[in-house]
Amino acid sequence: MTEQIPTTLERADTQSSASHSDCPRWYLVQSRPNQADRAEENLLRQGYSTFLPRFSAQRIRRGRRVEVQTALFPNYLFIRLSRWSDNWYPLRSTRGVSRLVTFGSNPLPVPDNLIEAIRQRIEQGTIKPAFAPGERVELIEGPFQGLDAIFAAQRDEERVILLIELLHRQVQVTVPVSGIRKSA
DSSP states (O other): OOOOOOOOHHHHHHHHHHHTTSSSSEEEEEOOOOOHHHHHHHHHHHTEEEEEEEEEEEEEEEEEEEEEEEEETTTTEEEEEOOTOOOOGGGGGTTTHHHHHHEEEEEEEEHHHHHHHHHHHHTTTOOOSSOOOEEEEOOSSSTTOOOOOEEEEEEESSSSEEEEEEEEEEEEEEEEEEEEEEOO
């Protein structure tokens, strides 16, 4: 039995495929509640490349309308890592980081074109809130299901404030954002 020695061309091909598999890829990190900024800051200090998508939104603070930077995906950020050459262990103990999002036991890479599309939409300013104050919405679940309401404000990531007419007066109610849709 003779041993086959790879040619220079075969070795180069094997090395290029190995180096291709070690290209840095984007992965999704879940932060602790309301600590995405802290997680990003600590990951940057450790030398990691991160991306925390933010967009401008208007909020009312102390009776004034102010423009604030809001996370596009609350409690999530992206990190760029090489599968084999980067040290992944410090991620678990980084302040603000809860976990690396995995599928089974393997971290699932996020396609580069998706990250680029998010960056472009943020730069173009095409990311807008789903509902605007004064917009008519319909309740699709809960005790007020089927009623029409007026969107007043976004309370937090999961809840909204609506104005509903009950007994000939407008009443403010807070409902999950998943329980409403735009009126037709």
